[in-house]
Amino acid sequence: MAETPKTNDFHDAGSLDDDVHAAQGEAAQLTTRILELREAYYEKSAAIASDEEYDALMHRLEELERLFPELQSQDSPTQTVGGRAQSLFDPVQHTERMLSLDNVFSIEEFEAWAAKVERDAGRPVHYLCELKIDGLAINLRYENGVLVTAATRGDGVVGEDVTENIALVPGIPKRLSGSGHPPLVEVRGEVFFPVASFRELNAEQAAAGERVFANPRNAASGSLRQKAEKKNADQLRIMHARLGRLRMLVHGIGAWERPPVDAQSEVYELLATWGLPTSTHYRVNSAAADAAEFIAYFGEHRGSVEHEIDGIVIKIDELALHAELGATSRAPRWAIAYKYPPEQVNTKLLDIIVGVGRTGRATPYAVMEPVRVAGSVVRQATLHNQDVVKAKGVLLGDVVVLRKAGDVIPEILGPVVELRDGTEREFVMPEFCPECGTPLRAMKEGDIDLRCPNAKNCPAQVRGRVEHAGSRGALDVEALGEVAAAALTQPLEPAEPPLHTEAGLFTLRVEDLFPVTVIVRDAETGLPKLGENGEPKTDTPFRRKRKKTGKDADPAFDPEAAVFTGDEDSVPSKNALELLANLELAKTKPLWRIIVALSIRHVGPVAARALAGHFGSLDAIRAASREELAEVDGVGGIIADAVLAWFDIDWHQDIVAEWARAGVQFATPDHPGPGAAAAAGGVLAGLTVVATGSLEGFTREGAQEAIIAAGGKSASSVSKNTDFVAAGPGAGSKLAKAEQLGVRVLDADGFRILLAAGPAGLPEFD
Incomplete structure (x- = not known):
């Protein structure tokens, strides 16, 4: 992006007409870029620029329109909100406009805003501070306590009808509980993926060979804005599963004639009694200085929250002042957003190395000078594919801007072009698999990703499949992790690996494991982990030094005789013996x-x-x-x-x-x-059961397997089709959903009775 002119770039020379002409040109460029970013963000669920770039563009356009008021029109980005409703969804007109928020980026800017509010109000005010959720804004319209529509923000006046999908998001009531519901109320909030759920979703995407999502906000937006009728059965199942992982928190109201409370905080308390999900992370402060402390605290503890946050929203708590202070064409004057800058650092891009995963996908990874960002040292970051490398414009040897997307995933934003000295060089995607030498190719027409087609013998793919076989979701062999999988398939020594494919996994012998030395690799990238000296780390996971003296002295291991003798310096490690024992047990797993x-x-x-x-x-x-x-x-x-x-x-x-x-x-x-199985009956034949929380005597998977063994269907989410919910401590939203729908809830003892005797064995409800 071209350097943004400063305010004093105008009026320094030439005529005023020249200044206006130059300002018009810049404003047009800014408007085009802002609308492009809005379209990507709001309509395509893709962030093609950082929040910082977008905010800088908006601030510059606001500054130009202040200097040259004739440039400001009613459809300027500074006067409008969000995107527009897609034709894919039916339009929904909000009864009251959904506004955006103005931003501040420093405590000084916040204090200046607070001083102006207090001056305009002419009396003391209270500041309600709450977390700014990085999600998708949603408007829920309730009529006489019944959910009628759910719509996205859209352009603030007309949004997209996502009612059908919102119905699948846990915790959003279709009918309000409690009493005193107004004839009409619009409730505003954010739909988001909790951080843990987002990590699970991306892990599943990666395990399935699918692309991972860039951040929770894009994943939430993309998941909610899907049309069921355009899906086949498999796609519909995936869509419903993703919607079931979303959550919503309410943070405001729209249309509501004469709320029976006087403060925003009291609104939250009332909405909670109606069964609406409200955040517990808010505080009412009587002074701006206290609000500043709240801002500072969560700036240091962003990772302690269950969802992504990108700032703090500060609202005047007194509802009467909302009407008095009013709003601009796009934002209320009684609220402001304090935006945290994502932690960003500069570091040098040393190399781009291509790693190959379990599915054969060849992925470029940036190798950088180690740098501390968002609390940890980072030296590697994925660049996804060769098109992403080109789009980011990075060259080998560049100083690059690095951040942790969502404070979790290392991400290169782009190069610092001004620091180039001419020694930088372009990255070229290899033609051959770096692991086995097979020519890389796209596996289907139009596929951006290149893959290694040598699925059988490519060491990287074999390593990935072996590690997958031992994973918790498969055979659950604890001793078969990333290091063991690499040792079995890609050892530094000996020259011939114990496994050429996973076919030999269950015939491994201790003498196959004993001589192995392996380079330790990163679980995600497959690239070698480096030690303090910059050299690859090595490990001997299946052998250890023999204790030669004392009561705990070990016999030595004789690989030729496959017995312990007494004259060798090392013996099989605990890992080696556990691996073989666990593999033997795995032969009879379900x-x-x-x-x-x-x-x-x-x-x-x-x-x-x-x-x-x-x-x-x-x-x-x-x-x-x-x-x-x-x-x-x-x-x-x-x-x-x-x-x-x-x-x-x-x-x-x-x-x-x-x-x-x-x-x-x-x-x-x-x-x-x-x-x-179903025809033979089982006491749970034809029944759907959800197991949640810590059920005494059952692991999570054990409870699911017990349901299936009894002929029932083990479901992961509660719906109107659920027959029973077995709930232990920590059941959370599934328990709440069951109570809301009137589904019978069982404790661990009741669950055992259900598994043994079916519904007939349960005592009747009181």
């Missing part, structure tokens, strides 16, 4: 876990449970037609195609054969056969 461990595209725990529960064996799954697979609840056409495609590959068949010879159990004992 069938669904074995299926997940096979790394079939799109088949995660949910689909694997559905397939295992319906068919009972891998042979039956393999013999099923596409139609038979797709008809299974929780599977559908896309997953059916992926399963069939997986079994069509000969080396995949070799994995199954090798695992079977090693004793892996590919069938559920006593399963009645394909499709017969």
Whole structure:
């Protein structure tokens, strides 16, 4: 972006007409860019520039319009709000305009605003301070306590009708509880992904070989603004699952004739009694200095909150002053947003290295001089693909601006062009896989990402699949983590790895593990971790030094005889012995876990449970037609195609054969056969049960497996189709939703009765 002129760039020379002409040109450029950014942000759920760049553009345009009032029009970005309603959704006109907020960026600016408010009010005021949620603004319209519409902000006058999707967001009541509801009230708030849910979502995206979301705000916006009728069954299931992870917090009101309270804080208390989700992170202060302390506190503790925040909103608590102080065309005068700058630092881009993941995707990663940002030292950051590298305009050797997106994910914003000295050079995406030398290519027409097609033998892909097999969602082999997976597939020593593919996983012997030395790699990027000296870290995860003296003296290990002798310097480590023991136990794990461990595209725990529960064996799954697979609840056409495609590959068949010879159990004992589980009945046949919280005697997965074993459907969210909710401590929103819908709630003891005897065994309600 070109350097923004300063105020005194005008009136220094030439005529006033020249100044006006220059200002007109700059204002036009600023307006074009601001509208482009608004369209991307509000209508496409994509942030193509930082908040800082957008705010700087807006401030510059406001300054020009102050200097040259004739430039300001009614449709100027300084006089309008947000974007516009997409044609994809029905338009909804807000009864009262949804305004934006003006921003301040320093305590001095906030204090100046507060002084003006107090001067205009002519009396003491109270400041309500609350967290500024980085989410999607939503307006809920209730008529006589019933939710009629939910709409996005849009242009502040007309938004998009997202009522159908909002109904799937937990915690938003369709009917208000309590009493005294007005004939009409508009309630405003933010829809967002909690930070933990966003991390889980991105982990699932990455595990499935899909693109991760840049930040929670974009993920929330993109998830909410989808049309169900444009989805197939699989896409609809994914859409509903994402909506079920969203949350909303209410932070204001729109249309409401004569609220029966006098303060904004009292509004929140009243809305909470009506069952609306309100934040607990707010405080009423009697002085601007106290509000400044609140701002400073959360500036230092942003990571302590369950959702993303990008600042603090300060409102005058007295409702009567809202009308007195009024609003501009786009923002109220009784509220202001204090924007925190995301922590940004400069560092040098040393190199861009391409890593290859489990699905073969080749991803460029920036390697930088180590620098501390947002509380941790960062030296690597993903650049996603070659197009992103070009779009960011970075060159090898550049000084770059680095931040942690959402204070979590390291992100390069771009180069500091002014610091270039001519030694920088362009990054060129390699033509061949850096791990196995196979030519990289797009796997389908129009695909931006390049992948290594050597899925069977590419060491990086084998390493990723082996680590996936040991993950918590698959075989849950604790000793088979990132270091162990790399040691088995890409050791520094010996020259021949213990595993060329995952087919040999269950026939590993202790002598296969004993000589291994491995370079320690980053779990996300697959790139070597570096020590303080800048050299790759190494590890010998499967051996340790032998204790030669004392009562705890170890025998030595003789690889040739595969026995402990007494004349060697090292012995197998605890990790080596645990790995082999855990793999032996994993052979008889539930069938669904074995299926997940096979790394079939799109088949995660949910689909694997559905397939295992319906068919009972891998042979039956393999013999099923596409139609038979797709008809299974929780599977559908896309997953059916992926399963069939997986079994069509000969080396995949070799994995199954090798695992079977090693004793892996590919069938559920006593399963009645394909499709017969429901027909055979189980005490929970035809029932949907949700297990949530800490149920005594059950792990989360154990509770889900018990429901399925009893013939029921284990669901992850509560709906009108839920028959029972088993809830322990920490149940949270699912318990609240069950109580709201009138779904019967059971404790751990009641859950055991339900599993053993079905609904008939439960005592009647009191």
